[in-house]
Amino acid sequence: METEEGEDCTPLLKESQPGTVPACCSARYNLALLACFGFFLLYALRVNLSVALVDMVEPNTSLAKNTTSNVCPEHSSTRNVPRNTTIPGGYLASKIGGKLLLGFGIFGTSVFTLLTPLAANLGVGYLIAVRALEGLGEGVTFPAMHSLWSSWAPPLERSKLLSISYAGAQLGTVVSLPLSGLICYYMSWVYVFYIFGALGVLWFFFWMWLVSDTPETHRSISQAEREYILSSLKDQLSTQKSVPWRPILESLPLWAIVVAHFSYNWTFYTLLTLLPTYMKEILRFDAQENGFLSALPYFGCWLCIIMSGQIADHLREKQNLSTVCVRKCFTLIGMIGPAVFLVAAGFTGCNYALAVAFLTISTTLGGFCTSGYSINHLDIAPSYAGILLGITNSFATIPGMVGPVIAKNLTHNNTVEEWQTVFYIAASINLFGAIFFALFASGEVQDWAVSAHHLHRN
Template identity: 70%
Template sequence: MQAETEEESDTSPMLGSAMERRELLRPTKVPVCCSARYNLAVLALFGFLILYALRVNLSVALVNMVKPNSSMSENASASVCPAHSTSPQKPHNITGKQYSWDADTQGWILGSFFYGYIITQIPGGFLASRIGGKLLLGFGVLGTAIFTLLTPLAADLGVGYLLAVRALEGLGEGVTFPAMHAMWSSWAPPMERSRLLSLSYAGAQLGTVVSLPLSGLICYYMDWAYVFYIFGALGIVWFVFWCWLVSDTPETHRTISPSEQDYILSSLRNQLTSEKSVPCGALIKSMPLWAIIVAHFSYNWTFYTLLTLLPTYMKDILQFDAQENGFLSALPYFGCWLCMILTGQLADYMRERFNISTVVVRKTFNSIGMIGPAVFLVAAGYTGCNYVLAVTFLTISTTLGGFCMSGYNINHLDIAPSYAGILLGITNTFATIPGMVGPVIAKSLTHDNTVEEWQLVFYIAAAIDLFGAFFFVVFGSGVVQVWAMKGFNSHRL
């Protein structure tokens, strides 16, 4: 098999000559402001903001949906830290309907999303490569929004209906990331990939930042059902703008300038292949792809564990009240969002101005984004009842994870731009497993809610992060692989 370790010292492996590189770097002719590609990134940012708001709002609403006497009583050992705030009373008697769901049922409700989400990852990437990502992503968001609007009705009909609705939400949302990757394979010039993709996907972190405290406020001042009505309606509004303003490719965009269209197409001239068949044998043997899979799995283990259980840690260990919990749980994701935006700019700047190779940038940023969180996550477990230090370490840990956006997360487009949607579907399928089993394992390890139990949870997440960082450093690549190039015959493997 021909080596997949081509000359990786090239700053931009897709450029075959100095002339092509000079053609690529034409900032005066392709302004960023009001450009079609950055308009796409901003619309995608709002789309993923809404998607993650639709995903995480149930975690907040569920607290208000369950009758207090149906929840598992807390173990006395959970009160390891003294309460340092007094929960305010609601301004008036707002409760909404409540249900007698035990802890196991609540766990199934929270996890049912991922059972739908994991199914459509690979099919989503495959369909995006065939029919384009615009409508697939758009209808994925629309479907998720519609089923979110039906959530209060489903809860009233019975827990089985609610499980089905959440799984269907996962099915719709599962196609969105592969579809967006497929679109960026046609829209993102190689030297702008980090900043364009980090801008668009940062919406996921921003959605968490917005949804956690806002859902809490909606539940506090209104009825929990409005959490689903408000975010669901916003999803439908976004769908209208997406269909109106976005095109699958630069060639089909109605208002793109000729200079921008030429800039994008010329920069991708030697990257994309018209080959429709997927080289499955080459994918299975590709260690750079396996490097992304392992890194994606490892990062998501920590991400989903904290996304699901950080409010619990804030409440049971650090003893924050409900309103403080919502805002402080969102703080780490605000840091991650900001980090993703800034490091996306920095990664492309390093490649363009300092001639640093793509593979060095990807491995460096990925290592910072996985080793840094591991260190501060372990440190957070040893802060005791020092609330300021605990929140600071957890925030730094999640913030540093933003470096990974310019590491493994964009790497699909580096090694196989024509198959980027399919590759993301593959890696995200593996990376969804931590969302299904990670919080379950963490819950089983924190039965008594002691500091020592939470330290073990943090140890496990940190160890998985370190392994993912090491694997990517050893096997990651920054060049277009042979099996993803023009003229490659998939039957050779």
């Protein structure tokens, strides 16, 4: 049971866990690797437009900015504007299964990517429509993956399995940025969409053939692994057919995740969109001109995600630390760290190398959150993890819309002081989210999340 303060601070009850099954060639790790490649392709499909756009537009097309600062000497002139589109997909995943939703989400994104060159030739309106439809496919993927892991991830392996699968997103960005540039240079920009789109369609067929929604329905899983997974989850999954919406929305641990997700995304989008703008408008240097510098922050984050997943489960299983302790510590590191270096970026002067270093460190430290609040949905309500992620994702899209607008209104003159204010705001929001999560997060399955209405330690 939880303490009076609502914080489950006792170690995991490892005696309730059956003997583990080797990871090598196991069905659950095969799922993690296939999901990793799926998210790799998904994010490659997301960023390819930003690279190909350079060759898609007319050479003499430019977007002049009269407010560019003259504080620092100019280094380059190109600009990349990333995008983000998401919709709650958890409820759909609970109804039709995470396998189909994730599979068709990436398949749809791949098909519309293949249609991008045609849409570009037809006109800007068609291109925008195709990319918007891609966003619909992308938006359901993370809730669908959470829904799948609710049936596949043994509690003491959640950090490892989820970090492997979701790290593909960062790796996709790392590889696709320079690779898309090479394809444009040696072939044509249309092949950026054809190659990655075709790989996505090919992945879909492997996904549908090899993946099952549950261990019970998997065709080639060993009996030992099936029993291991089912035994480890037997007291955590709900048999209720209806979704307990009111208890979900009244759950303070859920709102702790919502606040952390919202706050983290505010800083994330600041790093993703506003800091590159700061580097261009103030430092007069654009890291997008250098494929290595563009990919470096995401490579650091990818390494951090993989390593933090291993460390988190090691601390829970070998060091006997409670789930809530690990989730809170990793969230604090993954949110306060980026906030500190984001503020520091505002004081780099004209040293763009230092600015890139701070950007890389900030993005890298953010990888700790994958083993923090990001998978906490599975800790508190495995059966409804997809729905919970859909809820938190809905709130987490707000910073991507509001943050740039506020930044634009605060940087009319593009002065260093104005941008420092933008960074201070983002860092403060991140700090608040980290503290809120540390105070109210939980690591136990909530009573409303199981049919028997009892708390079960994970």
